[in-house]
Structures are given as C-alpha cells and as structure tokens.
Amino acid sequence: MLKKLLFTLILLNICVVVSAQVPTDYLPADFHKERRAILRSKMPKNAVAVVFSNPTRNRANDVDYVFHQDPNFYYLTGFREPNAVLVLFSENQKDAKGNSYNEILYVPKKDPRFEMWNGKRLGVEGAKKELGFAMAKTSEEFVTDAINFKSFDNVNILKLNDDYRNSERDKGEIYDLVKAFKKQSGYKNEEAKDPNIGYIHKAIANVPDAKLEEVAKELSKSLENYPEYKKDPIIKEYISATDDGLRRELKQKIKIKLQKNSESNIDVKFLSTALAEMREVKTPEELKLLTKAIRISAIGQVEVMKAMKPHMSETEIQGVHEFVYKKYGAEYEGYPSIVGAGNNGCVLHYIENNKTKLGNELVLMDLGAEYRGYTADVTRTIPANGKFSPEQKAIYELVLKAQDAGIKVCKPGNQFWKPGEATKQIINEGLAALGIISSPSAKHSYFPHGTSHHIGLDVHDPGTYGAFKENMVITVEPGIYIPEGSPCDKKWWGIAVRIEDDILITKNGPVNLSAEAPRTVENIEKMMAKKSILNDFLLPNLD
Ligand code: GLY
Ligand code: MN
Ligand code: MN
Numbered sequence: 180m181l182k183k184l185l186f187t188l189i190l191l192n193i194c195v196v197v198s199a200q201v202p203t204d205y206l207p208a209d210f211h212k213e214r215r216a217i218l219r220s221k222m223p224k225n226a227v228a229v230v231f232s233n234p235t236r237n238r239a240n241d242v243d244y245v246f247h248q249d250p251n252f253y254y255l256t257g258f259r260e261p262n263a264v265l266v267l268f269s270e271n272q273k274d275a276k277g278n279s280y281n282e283i284l285y286v287p288k289k290d291p292r293f294e295m296w297n298g299k300r301l302g303v304e305g306a307k308k309e310l311g312f313a314m315a316k317t318s319e320e321f322v323t324d325a326i327n328f329k330s331f332d333n334v335n336i337l338k339l340n341d342d343y344r345n346s347e348r349d350k351g352e353i354y355d356l357v358k359a360f361k362k363q364s365g366y367k368n369e370e371a372k373d374p375n376i377g378y379i380h381k382a383i384a385n386v387p388d389a390k391l392e393e394v395a396k397e398l399s400k401s402l403e404n405y406p407e408y409k410k411d412p413i414i415k416e417y418i419s420a421t422d423d424g425l426r427r428e429l430k431q432k433i434k435i436k437l438q439k440n441s442e443s444n445i446d447v448k449f450l451s452t453a454l455a456e457m458r459e460v461k462t463p464e465e466l467k468l469l470t471k472a473i474r475i476s477a478i479g480q481v482e483v484m485k486a487m488k489p490h491m492s493e494t495e496i497q498g499v500h501e502f503v504y505k506k507y508g509a510e511y512e513g514y515p516s517i518v519g520a521g522n523n524g525c526v527l528h529y530i531e532n533n534k535t536k537l538g539n540e541l542v543l544m545d546l547g548a549e550y551r552g553y554t555a556d557v558t559r560t561i562p563a564n565g566k567f568s569p570e571q572k573a574i575y576e577l578v579l580k581a582q583d584a585g586i587k588v589c590k591p592g593n594q595f596w597k598p599g600e601a602t603k604q605i606i607n608e609g610l611a612a613l614g615i616i617s618s619p620s621a622k623h624s625y626f627p628h629g630t631s632h633h634i635g636l637d638v639h640d641p642g643t644y645g646a647f648k649e650n651m652v653i654t655v656e657p658g659i660y661i662p663e664g665s666p667c668d669k670k671w672w673g674i675a676v677r678i679e680d681d682i683l684i685t686k687n688g689p690v691n692l693s694a695e696a697p698r699t700v701e702n703i704e705k706m707m708a709k710k711s712i713l714n715d716f717l718l719p720n721l722d
Contacts (some may be wrong), residue, residue, distance in 0.1 A: 199324075202508060205551050208303065208311040210464050211257040214457065215267060215282060218255065221453045222269040226333035227326070229360060229448055230255060232263040234343050234353035247511070249455050250636035251337060253552055258309050262287050262318050264356050266326060280314040287351055318351025321359060328364035328444075335450045366445055376411050383417050384433045384465050391426040416417045425445060451641070459633055459642035461650050465553065467575070469635060469652055472509065472550035473681045475693040476557040479503035479546060480696035484612040484703060485711035489539060493532040494517040496544065496650060499713060504548035513554025514638045517545035520563065524675025525662040527628060537563035541571050543675050547638060554638045556654050557693045558679030565707040567700055570670050574659050575700060577609035578676045581657040582698075585630055589655065589682045589689040595644045599630035602657035610659070615667045651684045652692065 220230060233249040248259050256265055264285045271279045289302035308313035316324070328334050341652035345354040360366065379398070386394045399418040401410050409415060413433060420426045461469060479500040486499050497516045504512070515530040523529050524543030542563050547555040560578075562571055584605050585598035585634045606617040606626050616623045642651070658677030665672060678698060683690040697703045 180291075202551065203336070204468070206257060206464055206468070208257060208309065211255060212311055214255050215265075217271060217457060218453055219267055219281065219538065221456075221590065222267070222335065222449075223333050224269060224337060225331055226269040227331045228265075228267040229326065229328075229337075230265045230267070230337060231353055231356060231449070232256075232261055235261045235346075237344060237346070245511070248552070250458075250552070250640075251450075251511070254454070254458060254636060256284060258284065258286065258301070258306065260287060262352050262356070264318065264321055264360075266321075274314075278314075282312065282314065284310065284312040284315045285318045285321040285351075285356070285659050286315060287349070288599065302532055318349075318356060320517045321356050321599060322350065325359055325363045326547065328360070333449075334364055336366075336447055337454075338447050364445060365372070365443070367443070376408060376414070379408065379411075380413055380433050381437060383413070384430055384437055386430065387428060388423070388430075391423050391430070395420065395426065395586055403663045405419055435629055452643075455641035455643055458635055458640060459651055460648050461635060461652055465635065466650065466652070468551045469553040469681075470547050470692055471507075472513070472553045473555040473557065474506055474695060475501075475507045475509050475548040475550060476546060476555035477693040477696035478507075479548065480544065480557060480559045480712075481706060482711065483544065484559070484561055484697065484706040485709045486713040487537070487542065487561065487565075487707065488714075489537050491537055491563070493520055493523070493534045493537065493542075496537070496542065497532050497546075497671060499544045500544070503718070507548070507550070509548035509550045511549040513547040513549040513556065517543065517558075519543045519675065522663050522673040522675070524560070524677075525660040525673075527660070539564045539568075541567075541575075541674060542677065543677055545677065545679065547634075550635050554634060554636070554682055555693065556634050556638050557655075557660075557681060557696060557701075558677045559696055559698075560676045560678060561707065563704050565703060571674055571676075572700055573613060574674050575676050575678075577606060577613070577698075578657050578659055578678050579596075579698060580609070580667040581605040582655055585655040585657060586680065586682055586689050586691065589631075589647060589653065589684055591647050591649050593647050594651075595631065595642075595647065597647075598653075598655050602626075602630045602655070606657060606659060613671075615661070616670055625665075626657065627660070627662055628656075628658065630657055631655055647684045649684055649686055653682055653684070654679050655682055656680075 184584050218228065230252050232252045233247060235246055236244045238244045246261055252265065253259065257538050266283045268281045271281050273279055284306050286303060286306045287300055289300055294300055301309060303315045303317060326520045339357060343354040343357055346352060367380040395418050416429055417426065420429060482503050483496055483499050487496060497518045500516065501512060514591045516532065517529050519526060519529040520534050520537045520542045521540030523534055524541065540563055541560055543558065543560045547557055560575065568577060581602040584601040588597040603626065610616045610623065610625060615625065633642040633651060633653055635652065656677055656679035660675040661667065661671045663672045680691050680693045683692055696707050
C-alpha cells in the first residue's frame with residue numbers, strides 16, 4: 180500500500196516537473212468559454228456564427244512563416260493551431276443520438292507523421308479535455324459532415340480574406356474549410372466586400388430625387404481619401420453620372436439589387452462589431468498578461484538605454500530589445516520592431532532597421548513584446564550618444580508635453596478622440612513657437628498619424644472608439660517627424676520623435692503601464708549614463 184502511494188507520488192512529481200517546463204499562464208479554458216457565452220447571448224435567434232482560425236502561410240519552398248493565431252479565433256477558443264473552425268449556435272442543437280450541443284470546434288486530427296516533424300497537435304480529445312469543448316470534431320468533418328447553413332435565419336462570419344493557399348497537404352486546410360462553407364451557405368463574393376460599400380449603396384438608394392446631384396458631389400468629395408471606394412462600380416457610376424435621369428435609373432437598379440441581397444442570411448458585420456465591443460474592455464485575466472507584455476517591453480527599453488552606443492547598428496539595438504523579451508519568455512514581437520536613427524525615424528513603419536551606425540542621431544524605437552498572445556506597444560526616442568542636442572531636446576520636450584496632456588484626458592466617459600485633440604493642439608502651438616510652421620493653424624505633415632488605439636491580442640486591437648470605459652488599455656503616442664528637405668530651418672531636419680505609452684483607463688484616472696521606461700530628458704540621460712553588462716559582451720571580429 181505504502182509502496183503504491185510512494186509510486187503515485189513519484190509519478191505525480193514527474194508530471195509536475197514535466198508540465199512545469201512549458202508555459203502554464205495562458206488564459207484558462209473558462210475565460211474562452213465565457214467569451215463564447217457572452218457572444219452567444221448577443222446573437223439573434225436561429226443564428227449561427229462561423230469563425231475560422233488563421234491558415235499557415237508559406238515563406239519559401241517547404242518553409243512556412245511562424246504561425247500566429249487569428250486573435251478573434253483565439254479569444255473565443257484558446258486554440259493555437261491553424262486549420263480549425265468554430266461554429267457557435269444561438270440555441271441548442273441535437274445530434275442524431277439526441278445529444279444536445281451549442282458549439283462545435285473542428286480541429287486538425289492527430290497525425291503521428293506530421294507531429295514527428297512539426298510537434299504535437301491537440302487533436303479532438305485534447306480540444307475537449309484542455310479547451311473544454313463538449314463537442315469537437317476533426318476539421319475534415321467540417322467538409323464531409325457539412326452543416327446546412329441555409330437552415331439558419333442568420334449566418335455570421337468575419338470578412339473572409341480569401342488569400343488561403345491550397346497546399347494539398349491536408350484535406351482540412353483553411354482553403355478547404357472556407358470552400359466547404361461557401362458551398363453549404365450559398366455565400367457569394369458580394370458579401371465579402373467591405374460592409375461600408377454596402378452602407379454607401381443603401382444611402383444612395385435612399386437619396387430623395389431632388390437631392391441626387393448634390394449628394395453625388397458631396398460623396399465624391401468625402402471619398403477623396405478613400406480611392407478604393409471610388410472604384411466600386413456602383414459608386415463610380417453614381418458620382419460620375421452626368422444627369423439626374425441616369426442617377427434615378429441607377430438608384431432603381433441599386434434598390435432591386437439590395438432587395439435581392441437582403442434575402443441572403445449571411446452577415447459580415449455583426450461578429451466584428453460584437454467582438455469589438457467585447458475585446459475593447461479587458462478582463463482581469465487579460466490585464467494580467469497585457470501588463471506583463473508591457474512591463475517586459477518597458478524593461479527592454481531600459482536595457483537598451485543603458486547599452487546604446489553611437490557605433491552600434493539599428494539591428495543590434497533591435498536584438499537587445501528582443502533578447503530581453505525572450506529572456507522573460509515572451510513568444511513573439513507583437514509587430515515588426517521599428518528602430519530608426521535620425522531620418523529613418525521619419526518613416527512611420529520603418530522595419531528595415533539596417534543603418535549600420537547610429538552616430539549622434541536620435542533613435543526612435545517602437546517595440547512591443549507579445550506575451551501569451553497579448554501585445555505591448557511602447558516607443559522611446561533617445562540620443563545614441565546619451566545627450567540630447569538643443570534641437571533634439573526642443574522637439575522631444577514638445578512631444579512629451581503633448582503626451583502628458585493626452586494621457587491626462589484618458590478618463591472613463593471622455594470620447595476616444597480627446598487625447599488626439601489635446602496632443603494636436605499642443606504640437607501645433609509648439610511647432611509655431613519654434614518657427615517650424617508659420618502659425619498654429621498652418622497645415623503641415625509633421626504629425627501625420629492618430630494619437631491612440633486599443634491594444635490587446637492585436638497591436639491595433641478592435642474597439643468601438645466611442646467613450647472611454649474602465650479597463651480599456653490604449654496607447655497615447657504623439658510624434659513629430661521632420662524629414663530632410665522639409666520647409667523649415669535645416670537644423671531641424673532628420674529629427675523624429677515619438678513617445679508612446681500604454682495607458683489603463685480606471686475610475687481613479689489614467690495608469691501608465693509602461694512607466695518603467697524613463698520618459699523625461701533628465702531621466703533618459705541618467706539611465707543612459709548607467710553601465711550595461713552588454714558593454715562587455717565582446718564577440719570575435721569576423722572581418
Ligand atoms: N507600433 C505601431 C503603432 O504604434 O501603432
Ligand atoms: Mn501604437
Ligand atoms: Mn507603436
């Protein structure tokens with residue numbers, strides 16, 4: 180008896196040791212289950228939601244890109260493999276044996292040969308046991324055992340990207356799953372269109388005859404920045420029609436078309452809105468992981484502040500950041516790392532990071548670790564030689580002042596555009612005071628991007644962008660970018676500054692989750708004067 184107990188204890192111990200060797204702090208199965216329950220409660224009657232995982236994507240020949248799960252799919256399932264699909268029903272269904280179910284997760288089947296090369300799959304049993312799905316099937320069954328989607332009043336999907344590759348390695352690839360879905364649901368490519376195009380069509384169909392010309396002109400003007408909408412054949416025909424007779428004819432045509440489309444039970448809007456409403460407010464479990472991703476990223480910035488020297492390259496700086504992330508067990512970067520010295524910082528999505536010497540430039544570093552799916556988004560801009568020049572300091576402190584004003588208005592109830600309004604005003608006034616623009620109201624492109632966005636499973640997380648609510652996490656990221664050749668004194672050329680922090684909205688005011696990385700000129704210079712152990716990390720010279 181004692182022997183048996185001892186044996187059991189040893190076995191248990193081994194299990195604990197073995198399982199402790201992989202991360203155990205992913206979101207729990209109950210989190211995902213609860214998300215599905217909330218989504219189901221928002222669905223109309225006799226409805227179904229179909230959410231596809233991401234596919235694998237080919238890099239070259241037989242090498243694929245590192246797989247990353249679709250955030251919406253992950254949020255609802257916790258499943259981290261490709262080629263899967265979730266089907267969620269608004270009401271209980273019954274199978275042939277009389278078992279009742281309201282969701283099915285289809286996952287790739289276990290395959291020892293595949294798993295020998297590419298690692299373990301969870302499989303149907305794993306999906307049931309570890310993810311808590313009462314009903315799980317193989318992805319192939321989504322094709323062979325197809326659901327009759329036409330029998331539902333409402334079939335909800337997210338916009339299909341339709342860039343799925345048919346590698347023919349497997350019968351349950353996303354390519355096959357989407358093809359089967361289209362066949363079973365009677366989906367037409369029409370529905371894949373940007374839903375905004377549908378809204379514009381609807382609006383045209385409802386324009387009073389007397390206003391047809393006026394609205395066409397207004398629409399043409401307001402679509403100036405959206406050339407893709409102007410290419411839509413109906414919109415194009417409407418804004419280029421030369422008389423009201425043609426416009427009336429077109430209006431009639433759209434009405435008939437809309438009537439036909441409304442017979443379709445497929446909805447590409449509901450899921451994206453419902454998921455945005457859910458994902459924009461973080462739960463305590465999410466906040467724990469997101470805060471960790473942010474702290475890791477801020478500490479990465481601190482280590483770089485200590486290590487940076489003018490002889491270093493942008494790539495090397497990127498490597499130092501990413502080394503810190505990995506040291507904390509972060510699995511990825513949340514987006515391609517940006518390290519841009521001097522003029523390179525003016526390219527907003529600069530990811531080449533290939534300048535070989537930082538020199539005496541300011542270095543803009545926009546980097547975010549992804550930890551258990553949640554991504555930070557933190558930017559610091561620091562002088563490679565450890566001391567801001569007077570011009571660098573003037574621009575830096577202006578951006579900092581704008582950022583402080585932006586952070587201050589991150590309070591529940593304030594509209595999402597508030598930080599943007601605050602930062603723009605300060606930057607415009609400051610640029611005018613420095614003589615870089617002629618007056619605060621002068622048009623310029625030195626601050627060409629927005630100030631805030633949600634972060635979470637996506638670096639640009641979905642949201643409704645209405646009023647701030649408690650437990651949202653957003654960025655506040657003003658910037659000033661003065662590329663060489665700008666219409667101002669040359670002394671400003673090549674200066675690019677962005678300061679980006681991740682702010683938790685609380686009823687007691689904004690909490691800066693990335694505050695561990697210094698932001699003021701004084702604190703950055705102090706940090707940069709500290710010794711880094713990386714200064715002694717010498718490698719053989721290969722030249
Ligand atoms: N890193 C992308 C952004 O700041 O929005
Ligand atoms: Mn950002
Ligand atoms: Mn960023």
